[in-house]
Amino acid sequence: xxxxxxxxxxxxxxxxxELPLQARALLSLHAAWCPCCRALMATYDTxxxxxxxxxxxxxxDEVAAAFDTMIDRAMDG
Amino acid sequence: xxxxxxxxxxxxxxxxxxxxRARDRAAFTELCHAHRDRLYGIAWSVTRDRQEALDVLQxxxxxxxxxxxxxxxxxxxxxxxxxxxxxxxxMRLRTRRRKPAEPTEDIxxxxxxxxxxxxxxxRWPQADDALERARMRRRLExxxxxxxxxxxxxxxxxxxxxxxxxxxxxxxxxxxANVKTRLHRVRLQLRExxxxxxxxxx
Numbered sequence: 001x002x003x004x005x006x007x008x009x010x011x012x013x014x015x016x017x018e019l020p021l022q023a024r025a026l027l028s029l030h031a032a033w034c035p036c037c038r039a040l041m042a043t044y045d046t047x048x049x050x051x052x053x054x055x056x057x058x059x060x061d062e063v064a065a066a067f068d069t070m071i072d073r074a075m076d077g
Numbered sequence: 078x079x080x081x082x083x084x085x086x087x088x089x090x091x092x093x094x095x096x097x098r099a100r101d102r103a104a105f106t107e108l109c110h111a112h113r114d115r116l117y118g119i120a121w122s123v124t125r126d127r128q129e130a131l132d133v134l135q136x137x138x139x140x141x142x143x144x145x146x147x148x149x150x151x152x153x154x155x156x157x158x159x160x161x162x163x164x165x166x167x168m169r170l171r172t173r174r175r176k177p178a179e180p181t182e183d184i185x186x187x188x189x190x191x192x193x194x195x196x197x198x199x200r201w202p203q204a205d206d207a208l209e210r211a212r213m214r215r216r217l218e219x220x221x222x223x224x225x226x227x228x229x230x231x232x233x234x235x236x237x238x239x240x241x242x243x244x245x246x247x248x249x250x251x252x253x254a255n256v257k258t259r260l261h262r263v264r265l266q267l268r269e270x271x272x273x274x275x276x277x278x279x
Contacts, residue, residue, distance in 0.1 A: 003193060004194040005185070046201060050210075050213055051217065064113075071105070073135065074135065
């Protein structure tokens with residue numbers, strides 16, 4: 001029998017697909033009747049989504065334009 | 078052929094490694110271009126500051142050029158470069174005046190002896206509204222500043238930069254299992270803080 005604490009502890013591994021079938025089934029069963037855990041799972045996902053939305057991985061234009069100069073500077077000390 | 082992050086041709090790797098160790102400027106330039114976006118991403122994710130990320134990128138290129146003779150594994154060159162970038166980003170963070178990290182909550186204390194959650198956990202307001210969502214992102218950016226540097230770094234590399242657990246392990250020296258465990262606790266902590274900040278039962 002899984003508890004709320006078990007679900008919180010295993011949620012990361014569950015989402016990563018790293019739990020065996022039986023553990024997944026038990027967690028699903030717990031979540032089915034536990035509104036707190038369903039809310040926790042939903043808000044955990046929202047936290048991850050918000051984090052991903054903070055990404056600004058585009059290299060700024062000024063870096064792209066100056067990158068060769070940066071490399072030359074690195075090589076020429 | 079530059080040693081890009083996914084290079085899988087052993088002969089090409091060996092040839093490029095020789096060129097780099099001989100300080101071939103063209104080979105180094107190709108290498109830098111192949112890893113530019115990833116290195117900038119690491120620098121920006123950890124420092125969360127565009128100017129500092131640019132400085133980290135420059136420092137990374139300079140250190141890499143100076144230490145090319147230390148390269149002995151062409152296949153691991155991406156991790157080597159990433160580690161240099163991460164170290165420079167860490168140095169920038171150390172010199173930046175930051176508020177001390179706030180104590181993280183004892184997640185276990187949120188559960189009773191039987192493992193049941195104490196109190197309610199509520200869903201958050203639907204963040205379909207663009208303004209509300211932007212507000213939540215701004216709150217999250219503030220809240221991550223409460224994290225200790227090492228926890229914030231894991232969050233930045235995994236959840237903002239989307240590096241794999243293996244990549245983060247190679248960069249930080251932590252075992253993959255340790256990265257996963259720590260990262261999950263950081264995520265739970267951020268969820269708790271965000272819920273409290275939103276004023277909903279958590």
